[in-house]
Amino acid sequence: MIDSRFLAAAAVLFVAGAAPALAQDATSSAATDPQIADDYDKDSVTIGIGGAYVPDYDGSDNYRISPGPVAIGSVKGFNFSVIGNRGSVDLISNRPGQKIDLQFGPIAVLNFDRSTLSTIDDPRIRALGKRSTAVELGGYVGLGKTGIITSPYDRLAVSVSYRQGVTGAHRSYIWQPTINYITPLSRKAAVGFYGSAQYVGQGYADTYFTITPTQSIASGLPAFNARKGWKNYTAGGFATYSLTGNLLHGFKIVAGGGYTRLLNDYSYSPVVRIAGSKSQWLGAVGVAYTF
Template sequence: MSAKILMPLALAAAAVFVTPAAAQEASAPVQPTEFDFNRDTITVGAAGVYLSDYEGSNDYRFTAAPGAVGSIKGYGFVLAGNRISVDLIRDKPGPVWDLQAGPIGVVNFNRSSLKSIDDPRVRALGKVDTAIELGGYVGIGKTGVITSPYDQLSATVSYRHDVANAHDSGIWQPSVNYITPLSEKMAVAIFASAERAGRGYATTYFSVSPTQTLASGLPTYNARAGWKNYSLGGLYTYSLTGNLLKGFKIVAGGTYVRMLNGFADSPLVRIAGSRNQWLGAVGLAYTF
């Protein structure tokens, strides 16, 4: 998963943390009259993010990312920075199996601005047009699996394809996520994900043509489709006012991404960057 896609995930996690299943304390459940567990809920916020200049870079910078997440009449949505998804299968209350499916869209800004890239060799390759990646996802989740009746485990797989002719190829992404509340005010999550990118993606972002070699000094390279990376991360949220269902909360997260195969062997990664990618985010959100 690229840094541009990952950067708002700390805010996106707040959508899960404010669901009714995560609102109770495992050791001391809140009285049902205190909350309406089936009510609509929306969380909005913003995060400061530390991320790499481009996918595979070893230079980092700070930026900001907005987010809005929630559930309306059982239908969930996530708008997180450059990524949006909607679950079109209505959620059922309680510790039940949750089927998930819906559309997903990503605006991929990777290398679309030379001003955000420090390495002069990579700048010399030229900028890439912004990609508009549209597709869908399916998944399954379960509430009440390990630590309490309120923790959640889910697995999803998504596919999106660039419709703006920037890289004109697709990305498959399987993911596994686990979330558990620690109290009425605090919750944590861990996740694992991987991405398989098509030939067009590899050529656009990781190949170096002979002309680009003359301009940058990086060796010519022909990248191929395949598994691009895997990522491991964790998230934490703490309610500053009220509880996980209402009020202000702080959300923080960190992610490690490992570039793989021919993508990791690209001169943009092997010479000008690093196979090891890191991301950190701290945000403030409000649930109402």
């Protein structure tokens, strides 16, 4: 089952965040000959499968391997992505040769955090009870610019997204600002970096980080009331390398890693402070194909 930790690790690999197909767009400009430029303006879809090294739950100090699919692409100038348990579409079409990219569109996320107790090693967390899968719907706005630092083809994008839990474990909100940077090294290779943070509402805090007196008796962890606020920040990087000639066609490998730090009440919750860790490490490797 794909969960929210795979989403974070997949973002390391495919720079998903709130800027769909960012890696594809930037690396597509890695050369200047007419054939590359012509290919860049064509419809393109990349599909892949990856394995991610992720915490058992948000705040855990135990880790496991989780697989998941990825699909990103651009059709008639509209970018889209389906990455693990998250899907998004940019409703503002891009024109051929465009350097400024305005982004706006919907996002949908299935939050599986603690919805399967069999994947959690710590018996104290299992004793807190199972959470229902949360359906989070929302949207994002962003701005991207090609030709920033290293060449006419590197790319920087900033965005902010908003999601609201509409069913399941919580009916709260998540704000997430994101920044991504990617630069091609050649037709066959590219590297990138990203950063993001999350501000969550009271319902989210109560669902995943508050411990009620009843839960305290069952788990042995002290009772705790978490409050809404900044939950974490994340920073990471990735690299991709073509196995079949260039990044516009065929197979490629991707690999990356990231670090997440839980903040404020979320780092003090016994779910994290006693049973887990406020430092979260993510890693992933995968294979993708572009056609």
